[in-house]
Amino acid sequence: MDNLDKYRDRIDIIDKEIVDLFIERLKIAEEIAVYKQKNNLPIYHKGREEQVIKKVKENVNDKRMLEPIESLFKHIMELSKNFQIEKQCIDE
DSSP, X not given: OOHHHHHHHHHXXXXXXXXXXXXXXXXXXXXXXXXXXXXXXXXXXXHHHHHHHHHHHHTOOSGGGHHHHHHHHHHHHHHHHHHHHHHHHHHO
């Protein structure tokens, strides 16, 4: 097996971990949607999103990664927000 195959095998393992963690995150987002619905709270909270981005960026040591990490988390939060909206629409 050459180096490229080894790299790809490692990427495959990481991708599975990402999927597992994202599913866990969506399940928590679903619980948050239920809580927000019961308490008449809006799905979108700009301050929270900014807080998440700031906290995530504080954990990035390689500054070259800041932009892709920020972009990734904005997309993750957008997907989570849409998931919460769908959850509320289904339950109504």
